[in-house]
Amino acid sequence: xxxSKRFLIRGPVAARPCNAGGGAAHDLTPGAxxxxxxxxxxxxxxxxxALSEEERMFQAAAREFAEKEIRPHVEPMDRExxxxxxxxxxxxxxxxxxVEVPEAYGGSGGTFFMAILAIEEFSRLDASAGVVIDVHNTxxxxxxxxxxxxxxxxxxxxxxxxxxxxxxxxxxASAGSxxxxxxxxxxxxxxxxxxxxxxxxxxxxxxxxxxxxxxxVNPGLGYKGITAFLIERDAPGFSVGKKEDKLGIRxxxxxxxxxxxxxxxxxxxxxxxxxxYKVAIETLxxxxxxxxxxxxxxxxxxxxxxxxxxxxxxxFGKPIAQFQAVQFQLARLATDVEAARLMTYNAARLKDAxxxxxxxxxxxxxxxxxxxxxxASECLEVYGGYGFTKDYPAEKYLRDSKIGKIYEGTSFIQxxxxxxxxLG
Numbered sequence: 178x179x180x181s182k183r184f185l186i187r188g189p190v191a192a193r194p195c196n197a198g199g200g201a202a203h204d205l206t207p208g209a210x211x212x213x214x215x216x217x218x219x220x221x222x223x224x225x226x227a228l229s230e231e232e233r234m235f236q237a238a239a240r241e242f243a244e245k246e247i248r249p250h251v252e253p254m255d256r257e258x259x260x261x262x263x264x265x266x267x268x269x270x271x272x273x274x275x276v277e278v279p280e281a282y283g284g285s286g287g288t289f290f291m292a293i294l295a296i297e298e299f300s301r302l303d304a305s306a307g308v309v310i311d312v313h314n315t316x317x318x319x320x321x322x323x324x325x326x327x328x329x330x331x332x333x334x335x336x337x338x339x340x341x342x343x344x345x346x347x348x349x350a351s352a353g354s355x356x357x358x359x360x361x362x363x364x365x366x367x368x369x370x371x372x373x374x375x376x377x378x379x380x381x382x383x384x385x386x387x388x389x390x391x392x393x394v395n396p397g398l399g400y401k402g403i404t405a406f407l408i409e410r411d412a413p414g415f416s417v418g419k420k421e422d423k424l425g426i427r428x429x430x431x432x433x434x435x436x437x438x439x440x441x442x443x444x445x446x447x448x449x450x451x452x453x454y455k456v457a458i459e460t461l462x463x464x465x466x467x468x469x470x471x472x473x474x475x476x477x478x479x480x481x482x483x484x485x486x487x488x489x490x491x492x493f494g495k496p497i498a499q500f501q502a503v504q505f506q507l508a509r510l511a512t513d514v515e516a517a518r519l520m521t522y523n524a525a526r527l528k529d530a531x532x533x534x535x536x537x538x539x540x541x542x543x544x545x546x547x548x549x550x551x552x553a554s555e556c557l558e559v560y561g562g563y564g565f566t567k568d569y570p571a572e573k574y575l576r577d578s579k580i581g582k583i584y585e586g587t588s589f590i591q592x593x594x595x596x597x598x599x600l601g
Contacts, residue, residue, distance in 0.1 A: 254428035275338030300474030315467035317343030344385035383430030414439030425576035469541035472549035483556035543591035546581030
């Protein structure tokens with residue numbers, strides 16, 4: 178019988194482990210055996226933030242791309258409230274829109290963790306850029322890979338990798354935190370469904386070509402009537418309404434969707450009829466990690482700018498970074514950012530390892546959004562009066578941070594999720 182590496186110590190006597198070959202036990206004292214086992218263990222376990230060579234290369238590529246391609250667009254896109262289409266095209270060209278999609282469908286065949294790294298690096302410069310690839314990767318392509326039929330994957334995944342932006346439409350006027358009190362109806366008509374209703378707060382809607390839309394086939398069934406549909410932009414009866422004029426992430430489009438006798442083939446049902454709630458819940462669990470990465474990147478960016486400014490800004494004859502009050506402030510913020518990184522990376526690693534991650538995802542989303550707002554706010558204060566102007570990036574980081582506590586489940590919803598999981 179094979180022996181595990183676990184051991185028990187009862188009083189002065191330790192249960193001795195088998196050797197790997199099943200022979201006689203090592204003749205070691207408990208302390209010596211523990212030291213030997215610990216040494217072997219430490220050589221095989223990497224720190225949570227340690228990246229593989231492939232991950233380091235991908236992170237470096239994402240960072241270089243962000244500096245070269247995204248940075249020049251940040252200020253004008255925020256001012257105009259428009260995400261430049263040529264930048265989205267570059268996202269596709271460089272493979273950032275199909276990170277997890279298998280190579281058989283034209284994707285990069287990477288991991289969820291790699292997508293998280295890209296979201297973090299993009300958000301370090303612009304949270305709007307981060308959320309564009311976040312929704313596309315962690316929600317749309319993720320849902321299609323998990324719940325789509327082979328025919329749906331063959332039809333849509335190559336397009337989502339090549340040139341078609343995705344959007345995810347769950348929220349309605351009366352269905353925000355109460356996500357499944359949907360008013361949008363889907364009535365079967367032969368081999369089609371006819372959808373009517375409106376969706377609100379839909380990220381990527383202005384530019385998207387494919388939408389995952391949730392509607393109910395029978396309100397009397399409650400959440401068991403919810404069904405997910407794949408709707409193309411040119412579907413009859415489907416239109417995109419006004420773009421919201423927002424406080425932050427202004428370049429990222431947030432629009433209303435209008436369904437007026439929108440005809441959708443039954444072949445475009447994602448998953449099973451009446452099982453859309455599972456698609457929504459389980460996809461959003463993954464999406465929460467993406468928002469955690471967005472807020473982590475934002476906090477990193479704000480702190481880097483503030484740290485650099487503190488070294489340059491002089492008061493009383495010396496840089497303000499030499500004052501202990503500023504040093505301690507930056508040290509506290511750096512500690513918060515590191516804790517946010519650990520929580521986000523841990524949740525992403527759990528997901529890739531196919532281990533339970535719902536609690537950790539909710540914790541990461543909640544904590545990172547708290548950290549991002551706190552870091553952005555205190556970093557603005559490092560700039561003093563300059564931070565309150567648009568001449569410096571501090572005010573944008575603060576404006577962009579607020580959304581982290583709201584979308585893909587408010588902070589209260591994350592706490593509710595964690596409470597349910599720890600209380601049973």
